Amino acid sequence: MTAASGLKRLGVAFTAVLAGAIGLLAAMSLLISADTAREAVKSEIRAVTGLDPVMRGLASVSLFPFGSVSFDDVILGDDRSGSNAFAAERLTARLRFLPLLVGKVQVSDVTVVRPTINLIFQSDGKTNWTPLAAALRPTADRPTSFSEIRIQDGTIVIRDDSRGLLERLSGAEMSLAWPSMFRGLAATGRFVWRGEPVDASLNIANLVAALDGNSSGAKLRLTGAPLNLLFEGQFSTRPTLKIEGTVAADSTSLREALRWTAQKQLPSGGFGRFALKAKTKLGGGMLELSGVNVELDGNAAEGVLTYASDGRQTLQGTLAAEEIDISPYVSAIRLLAGSEREWSRTPITLDGFTGFDLDFRLSAAQVKTPAAKLGRTAIAANLRGGKLTLTVGESQAFGGILQGSFDLSKSDAGAGIETQLQFTDVDLDKCFGALFGMPHLEGKGTFAFNMKGSGASVMALTKTLDGSATLTGRQGAITGVNVEQLLRRLERRPLSGTGDFRSGRTAYEKLTVKLSITQGTVKADEVRVDGQAVRLALAGTASIPTRDLELSGTASLVPPSSTEGNGGFELPFLVRGSWEDPLMLLDTQSLLRRAPAAAPLLDAVRDRRARDTVRSTIDQIAGGQPSAVPATAKPDDQP
Numbered sequence: 001m002t003a004a005s006g007l008k009r010l011g012v013a014f015t016a017v018l019a020g021a022i023g024l025l026a027a028m029s030l031l032i033s034a035d036t037a038r039e040a041v042k043s044e045i046r047a048v049t050g051l052d053p054v055m056r057g058l059a060s061v062s063l064f065p066f067g068s069v070s071f072d073d074v075i076l077g078d079d080r081s082g083s084n085a086f087a088a089e090r091l092t093a094r095l096r097f098l099p100l101l102v103g104k105v106q107v108s109d110v111t112v113v114r115p116t117i118n119l120i121f122q123s124d125g126k127t128n129w130t131p132l133a134a135a136l137r138p139t140a141d142r143p144t145s146f147s148e149i150r151i152q153d154g155t156i157v158i159r160d161d162s163r164g165l166l167e168r169l170s171g172a173e174m175s176l177a178w179p180s181m182f183r184g185l186a187a188t189g190r191f192v193w194r195g196e197p198v199d200a201s202l203n204i205a206n207l208v209a210a211l212d213g214n215s216s217g218a219k220l221r222l223t224g225a226p227l228n229l230l231f232e233g234q235f236s237t238r239p240t241l242k243i244e245g246t247v248a249a250d251s252t253s254l255r256e257a258l259r260w261t262a263q264k265q266l267p268s269g270g271f272g273r274f275a276l277k278a279k280t281k282l283g284g285g286m287l288e289l290s291g292v293n294v295e296l297d298g299n300a301a302e303g304v305l306t307y308a309s310d311g312r313q314t315l316q317g318t319l320a321a322e323e324i325d326i327s328p329y330v331s332a333i334r335l336l337a338g339s340e341r342e343w344s345r346t347p348i349t350l351d352g353f354t355g356f357d358l359d360f361r362l363s364a365a366q367v368k369t370p371a372a373k374l375g376r377t378a379i380a381a382n383l384r385g386g387k388l389t390l391t392v393g394e395s396q397a398f399g400g401i402l403q404g405s406f407d408l409s410k411s412d413a414g415a416g417i418e419t420q421l422q423f424t425d426v427d428l429d430k431c432f433g434a435l436f437g438m439p440h441l442e443g444k445g446t447f448a449f450n451m452k453g454s455g456a457s458v459m460a461l462t463k464t465l466d467g468s469a470t471l472t473g474r475q476g477a478i479t480g481v482n483v484e485q486l487l488r489r490l491e492r493r494p495l496s497g498t499g500d501f502r503s504g505r506t507a508y509e510k511l512t513v514k515l516s517i518t519q520g521t522v523k524a525d526e527v528r529v530d531g532q533a534v535r536l537a538l539a540g541t542a543s544i545p546t547r548d549l550e551l552s553g554t555a556s557l558v559p560p561s562s563t564e565g566n567g568g569f570e571l572p573f574l575v576r577g578s579w580e581d582p583l584m585l586l587d588t589q590s591l592l593r594r595a596p597a598a599a600p601l602l603d604a605v606r607d608r609r610a611r612d613t614v615r616s617t618i619d620q621i622a623g624g625q626p627s628a629v630p631a632t633a634k635p636d637d638q639p
Contacts, residue, residue: 037061040105041069041093050131051076051085067095067105074112077128085128088115088154109148114155121160121237124213132211149176156191163285163309169193174200183207194260198224213238218245227257233280243282247289250275254296265351270297270328278305285309292319299324301362314357325368335458341580342547343459348415350386350408358383371434372398386410392421398434399444400426413464414456422448428473443476443511451517462544463520473511481506484533487557490586491569507531520544524551533558540575549582551575 038059045053057072070092077085090113096106120128154172159165174189185207190199204210205217215236222229233245251257254274258264274296278289289305303319337344360381367374375396382389387409395402404421423431424446431447433439449469455461482504508531516523520543527538535558540551553575557568572587 037063037067037069037095037105038071041071041107044107045076045093045110049076049086050134063095069093069095077118084118086112086115086117088112090114109150111150111152112154114153115151116155116157117151118157118159121158121162121165121241123162124238126213126238127211130211130213147177150174151176151189154191167193171197193224196224196226196260198222210235210237215242226253226260227251231280240284241282243280245280246277247280248275248277264356267329269331269333272297272328292317294319297325297328301364312357313355314359316359318361319363321362321364323366323368324362324364327368327370331370341578343457343462343545345457345459347456348458348461350410350415353383353386353388353410356383358388367395369434372430374402397423398426398431400424400431400446402426411454413454413460415461416452416454417461418450418452420450422446428476429479440479441473441476441511442479442505443473443508445471445473445476445511447471453520459545465517465520465544467517469513469515469517469522471511471513473508475509476511477505477507478529479505483536483555484531484557487534487555487569487571490571491557506534506536508534517544527553531558538575542579547579548577549575549579 038055038061042053042055053071054075055071055073056075059072060070062068070090072090073088074091075084075087092111092113093107094109094111096108099106118128122128151172151174154174156169156172158167158169169191170193172189172191174187174191177186183206185202185204187202188200190197192198199222201219201221203219207216210216210218213236215234218231218233218235220229220231228250230248231243231245233243235241235243235245251274253272255266255271257274258266258271274294276289276292276294278292278294281288281290285308287307287309289307292301292303292305294301299321301319301321301324303317305315305317305319308314308316334344334346336342358381361379362381363376363378365376367377377395377397378393379395380391380393382391387407389405389407391405392402401424402421403424405419406421407416407418409416425444426447428441428443428445428447429439432441447470449467451465451467453461453464453466455464480503483506485504506529508529510528510530512526512528512530513524514526516525522542522544524539524541527536529536535556536553538551538553540549540553542549542551551574552572554570554572556570559568570590572590574585574587575582576585577583
């Protein structure tokens, strides 16, 4: 016998056996009634779930060539109380092939179409699916249950009235591997939550324990466009929900993730790419994260975080980092309008300050801002009752130390601010350049200010500012102007003109500034610059809302010690115009009085008779008629 003929006979034998099996199945299907099949399927569903199935629609049975039983409008649980655990438009049960050959009906797997699955947590930690736990416990006479449930276009409703929780997952397409040996459950698929599709997988090590509310191992993975989440650990629901394990989360935009999950709208600027990994403990309405490794916008930090949702939502935490870049967040704060010539009139909104408390501490070896890089810094942020307080415990800033606080709160006018900051022994050029864009003051010094105000916009807020500011500097210079050179030239030649005096530097030994602020107007109580060669003194006001200056001052040369009693050259001056481009005006009358050639002319014009004579002479030279004497002139004023 050849190999080919042997294979041919084997094929014929296999075909004969298959044909016999099909014939036997067809014959046996005639012995199983449709009612028997329906009742057997209902009985197995009741045995597996522990819930009574109610078939309110039509039923259909097909036993050849493949066995299946379908029911329309199916519910599990008591729908009269509105707490039915399950309702579906259609339930189809596929039957096992071999048991049908001996006339038995056993379910292989179940498919439900457009079901609504309600998972309701009760006050004692149990759920409306607790009867399933008793049904899943192994018994000696229990037959093998069906192994898979497929959900098509389902809706899953999760409700916990004690915590005010109600979530709806729609469009669920899932496959559930039913507990093997009455222990584990595995589910994979996808659903839509709050308008975003999510791929999900869930593994529960002991489904019976979980349904009873006892501890069970679990692994959950959620993958969506706004957020990816992975949890692995233990959970239980009795007496209250308790979760322990490791959580990892990442997102391309934390702003979008929080908008999606917590319905929170963050301030503009930053809050982009985000990653978190931590040990997690949840219980009693409190979430604790320890061993936290978090990354946000390229910044990495380690520490602990705690979130409490029992009553009022509160976030507490302590994080430490090597370097923090706050440029994305600070750059989004726009104080000026688009023209950069006036303050912003955009309304200030602080809606996110209500219903949420914050107690947060951050320390970093370096802090980078758009204008400067700070050294070791410790910052605390506290939000309570709609008031945010940022406290700088100590920061190595501009070669010195920065300390102080900044408060921002909701007010009847819109927003209120209050700040107290002190820069001790700092590099004044770097400090004023970073804070005010005025890098023209060299030297070391201490700068302190406190202000408060309120308003619906930055412009409105500037009109209500009250406070004070002080500055003391030493061994420095005012760059961009050489006052000594200007004064010495004018002392020699008063009428020579100012020339280009906006260059060079004016050295000082001591700088003293004391300002008071009332309703947006800054008053110069004391402004003095004392140097070895020059002294300056200023008085006047500046308007914060209109951003302009109106100052008057005196610049004087310091005389040699041998002639100090005689005094030095003095020149009054005015400063007018905008902050960005002020205009400095010298006192021309003072210069004319000091000019030898101009003194007789000044004496002449003080006399009315001489003034009229000069005017008449000028008219004759110009070819015109003599000027008439004003009618208001007195007789003795006539020439």
